[in-house]
Amino acid sequence: MRLDTELFGVRFQNPVLLAASTCGFGMELQDVIDVDVLGGFVTKSVTLEPRAGNAAPRVSEFGAGMLNSIGLANPGLEGARREKLPWIAANVRRAQVFVSLAGHTVEEYFQLVEGLDDADGFLGFEVNLSCPNDAKRGGPPFALDPESVSRIVTGCRARSQRTILAKLAPNDPDLPNTVKRATEAGADGLTLVNTVPGLLLRTDGAAELGAGPGGVSGPALRPIGLRAVAMARPHTTVPLVGVGGVFAPPDAVAYARAGASLVQMGTASFADPRAGDKLARGLAKWGRHNRVPSWESLVAKGAA
C-alpha cells in the first residue's frame, strides 16, 4: 500500500504524525527514534513566555488510557526560536513539522505567529484552541467559543502564508458550526481532537494529578475522536487530522474511513517512542494483506 500523501502543497511520506506534546521539539527523542521515518510531528505547544508546567504528578494511567495535566510546559517563544527550531531546521529532512501555538488571549496567538513565522524548519502551525489544562487562562478553551475560533484563525491566517491547522475540542456542543467557522476563517486543515476533560481520584479523595483535573487520552478517546472526524467531514473540504487512541493499523484505517487524511499518535508513543514508526510499517503490511493500493484510497471525501 502506498502510504505517501500530498497535502498542503507538500508530500507526507506516510500519514503518521506524533501529536503535540508527545515528542517535545523532536530533538528530545533524537537518541530514541529517527523522527525522519515519520510522516511528521507536532511540537509542544509554544506560549509567549516560558512555562514550567503544572505540579507533579502530571500523568496518570487508568484502565482505558491516560489522564494528563502537563500545563503547557515549554521554553516560550524566544526559547523555541533560539534552542529548538534551529535543531529542527538542521536535522529534520523528510518529516513535516507543525509548531503548536497556545495563547492565553486572542492577541497572544497573533504575537506567536508574528514571532515564529520567519523561522526555518517547519511547514506550518497547529493552532491549539483546545487545551483543557490552562490554569493561567481558566475558563473553557477558545475552541468552545465559535467567535474566538473565528477571530484567532482569521488573525493567524492574515499573518502567515504557512499551513494552518486548528486543533478543536472533543466536547464541543456544536462541532459542525465550529468546523464551518474555522474553515471560513481560513484554516487549511483541522485537527480533531484534543483530550477530554477528566478527573481521577484516590480512595482518600485526593486527585491523582498534582493539578487536579486533566485531559483523557488513549483508547478511551478513540470513539470520541472518530465521531468528531466523521461529524466534521461533511461540513468542510479541508483535510482533517485524526487524533485519539491511535495505536494499531486498524485504528488509523478507521480514522481514514471517517475522513482523516493524516493521523496523530499521542498516548501510544508515550508508552513506546517507536510506536509511530511501527504504525507506519504496520499500515504498509495491513495494505498488502488487504490488497489496498494506497492510504489515499481509504480516506473518505469531504464536502463537495
Ligand code: RRO
Ligand atoms: O499541556 C497540557 O497539559 C496539555 C495541552 Br497544552 C493540550 O492541548 N492537551 C492536553 O491534554 N494537555
